[in-house]
Amino acid sequence: MPYYTKSEDWLQQSALLLQAFPATTIVTTKYHIKPARRIPKSEKKSTSAPTDTDTSTTTSPAKPAAMATAPTAAVKPPRGRLVLKTYCPQSGSTLKYKTSKAAEVTRLVQMLGTLGRRMAALPPAISSAGAAGEEDTAMADASGGGGGETSGVQTPATGAPGPGPAQQQQGQSQPGGGKGKKKKGKR
Amino acid sequence: MAGSHLSHDEFFIKLAALFMTRKDKDHGKVYLSQKRLSYGQDIPQPTEENPFPDLHIDSTLPVLIRAHNGKSKPKRGEKTKLSTVVNTDDLEAFYGKYAEVCKAGMLALKPRDRTKRKAKSKNKKKGAPAS
Numbered sequence: 001m002p003y004y005t006k007s008e009d010w011l012q013q014s015a016l017l018l019q020a021f022p023a024t025t026i027v028t029t030k031y032h033i034k035p036a037r038r039i040p041k042s043e044k045k046s047t048s049a050p051t052d053t054d055t056s057t058t059t060s061p062a063k064p065a066a067m068a069t070a071p072t073a074a075v076k077p078p079r080g081r082l083v084l085k086t087y088c089p090q091s092g093s094t095l096k097y098k099t100s101k102a103a104e105v106t107r108l109v110q111m112l113g114t115l116g117r118r119m120a121a122l123p124p125a126i127s128s129a130g131a132a133g134e135e136d137t138a139m140a141d142a143s144g145g146g147g148g149e150t151s152g153v154q155t156p157a158t159g160a161p162g163p164g165p166a167q168q169q170q171g172q173s174q175p176g177g178g179k180g181k182k183k184k185g186k187r
Numbered sequence: 188m189a190g191s192h193l194s195h196d197e198f199f200i201k202l203a204a205l206f207m208t209r210k211d212k213d214h215g216k217v218y219l220s221q222k223r224l225s226y227g228q229d230i231p232q233p234t235e236e237n238p239f240p241d242l243h244i245d246s247t248l249p250v251l252i253r254a255h256n257g258k259s260k261p262k263r264g265e266k267t268k269l270s271t272v273v274n275t276d277d278l279e280a281f282y283g284k285y286a287e288v289c290k291a292g293m294l295a296l297k298p299r300d301r302t303k304r305k306a307k308s309k310n311k312k313k314g315a316p317a318s
Contacts, residue, residue: 022242
């Protein structure tokens with residue numbers, strides 16, 4: 001039950017699974033909201049460490065400090081997650097991809113659309129979106145760049161042709177940065 | 188069963204409503220699923236000569252889209268189930284609308300972080316007149 005780090009990989013593997021078992025493969029999208037963690041671990045450690053060292057003298061001032069962190073954590077909005085899952089009961093294989101970025105939703109639904117075409121037994125070659133997606137993955141793999149890059153290039157090009165180059169550069173740098181963070185943050 | 192499928196417009200309205208029930212809440216789930224509609228489509232049973240009749244279909248098949256809120260037995264009364272059938276001709280139009288509804292509904296996801304970009308552009312603006 002692998003989680004793919006790139007949505008393109010998920011799409012490619014799901015398409016292959018769908019090709020093998022077109023009738024039984026089901027694609028499920030789960031959107032779930034969970035309350036934000038009350039106190040992030042890093043904060044907890046930082047607040048608890050000083051209290052441990054000088055417990056005898058500053059037990060009472062430490063408490064207000066802990067109280068102060070609580071409201072800031074409570075202000076945090078609940079976090080949403082999106083998990084895409086391709087499951088085939090016939091072969092028992094499951095492919096997953098998860099994200100929490102709102103910017104990816106449109107692209108992911110497009111991917112669902114390309115998979116939908118395969119489900120409908122339409123040739124994937126006709127689908128422009130699907131073909132573009134596959135080309136993008138190939139290019140991304142070849143260049144060794146992150147999967148997020150493709151979206152960054154695509155969206156400004158289609159969305160706002162007016163103020164061109166500056167936006168494109170920003171668009172490119174932004175997902176790249178996100179990618180790096182994601183890798184660091186991973187278990 | 189087939190009679191209970193909604194039309195596309197109705198499906199989208201109810202799906203938007205389903206997402207809205209989770210708006211400003213700190214918990215909850217929305218499940219969306221899609222699969223080939225093979226029920227009642229005259230696909231032949233597998234035989235020894237043709238063990239995978241699914242793989243060699245001449246005609247196209249509709250896609251079944253479902254949505255529900257994940258409530259099961261103890262909360263059966265709160266369960267919402269939606270389903271619609273998309274024919275091959277409508278696929279692109281459907282998914283276009285589907286993306287819109289999903290994007291509008293999934294509000295708890297992280298918005299694109301623009302703080303860094305803003306900081307950068309501010310620095311550039313500050314730096315430009317000085318140099």
